Amino acid sequence: GVRLYASGQPGGARSDRLLYQAKLALDDNLRLKVVRKMYELRFGEVPPTRRSVEQLRGIEGARVRKTYELLAKRYGVKWKGRRYDPKDWEKGDVSNRCISAATACLYGITEAAVLAAGYAPAVGFIHTGKPLSFVYDIADIYKFDTVVPEAFRIAASSPANPDKVVRLACRDIFRETNILKKIIPGIEDVLSAGGIQTPEPPKASVPPAIPEPKGIGDAGHRGG
Numbered sequence: 001g002v003r004l005y006a007s008g009q010p011g012g013a014r015s016d017r018l019l020y021q022a023k024l025a026l027d028d029n030l031r032l033k034v035v036r037k038m039y040e041l042r043f044g045e046v047p048p049t050r051r052s053v054e055q056l057r058g059i060e061g062a063r064v065r066k067t068y069e070l071l072a073k074r075y076g077v078k079w080k081g082r083r084y085d086p087k088d089w090e091k092g093d094v095s096n097r098c099i100s101a102a103t104a105c106l107y108g109i110t111e112a113a114v115l116a117a118g119y120a121p122a123v124g125f126i127h128t129g130k131p132l133s134f135v136y137d138i139a140d141i142y143k144f145d146t147v148v149p150e151a152f153r154i155a156a157s158s159p160a161n162p163d164k165v166v167r168l169a170c171r172d173i174f175r176e177t178n179i180l181k182k183i184i185p186g187i188e189d190v191l192s193a194g195g196i197q198t199p200e201p202p203k204a205s206v207p208p209a210i211p212e213p214k215g216i217g218d219a220g221h222r223g224g
Contacts, residue, residue: 002105002170004112016199017118021134021191025123028053030194034125037193041186042141057126067144075152094162095155101163102147103139105170107132110139113183138187146173 024030032053039047039056043063047056065081072079077095084092084100092100114121114135124133126140150169159165174180192198 002167002174003108004115016202018120018123020196020199021119021123023196024191024194025125027194030196031125033193033195034190037190038126038137038141041190042144053126060126064144068148071144071149071152075149075156077152077155094158095152098151098155098162098166099148101166102151102170103143105167105174106139106143106147107135109174109180110142110183111135113180114138114187117184117187119187138183138190141186141190142179142183146177146179 024034035053035056036047039060042060048059051059068082069079071077072095078093079095080093082096082099084096111121111132119134121132121135122130124130124137127133127136130136147166147170150173151166154162154165154169188198
C-alpha cells in the first residue's frame with residue numbers, strides 16, 4: 001500500500017486535465033501563482049511578494065534544511081544534512097535511509113493520486129525536468145506533517161532493518177490520516193490558484209476501461 005508499480009488508463013484516458021496542467025506550467029505568471037499556493041500550503045503562511053519561482057525555491061530549500069535540523073534535535077538524532085546515494089543504499093546513515101524510505105512511500109501514493117486525477121507526474125511547477133516532478137511538488141506539501149517526523153522517530157531507535165520499519169509505519173500513517181482522500185482535492189486546490197477555468201470533461205471523453213462497481217458502503221469498504 002505504499003508504492004505504485006504500474007498504471008493502465010490514468011484519468012479515464014482523458015486529455016482535458018493534462019492540457020489544463022500544461023497551460024498552467026507553461027505560462028510564467030500562472031506557474032508563479034501555483035508555486036505561491038504550494039508554498040502557502042506547505043509552510044502555513046503567504047510567501048514573500050515580488051519573488052520569482054527560483055527565489056521561492058531557494059527560500060523553500062533553506063526552510064527545509066532548518067526543518068530537518070529541528071526534527072533531528074527533537075528526536076535526538078545526530079544530523080549531518082540530507083546526504084544519500086541512490087546507487088548505494090548502505091552508504092547513507094540511518095537517519096538518511098529512514099527519510100529516503102519514508103519519502104519513497106509518500107511519492108508512491110502521491111503518484112497514484114496524480115494519475116487517478118488525470119494529471120501528468122512529469123509536468124511540475126517547483127520541480128522540473130524529472131519523471132516525477134509534479135509528484136514531488138504535491139508530496140512536499142504533506143511530508144513534514146506525516147512521514148518525515150516518523151522517519152526521525154524511527155532513526156532514533158536505530159532499528160536493524162530501518163527501511164522495513166519505516167514502510168510499515170508509513171502504511172499505518174496513510175491509513176490513519178486517510179491521506180489519499182486529501183491529496184486529490186489538494187491537487188485541485190493548488191492548480192486552481194492559477195485562476196483559470198477548470199476544464200469540463202469533453203463529451204467524447206473515454207470512460208475508464210474498468211468501471212468502478214457501485215458498492216453498498218463508502219470508499220473504505222468492499223462492495224456487495
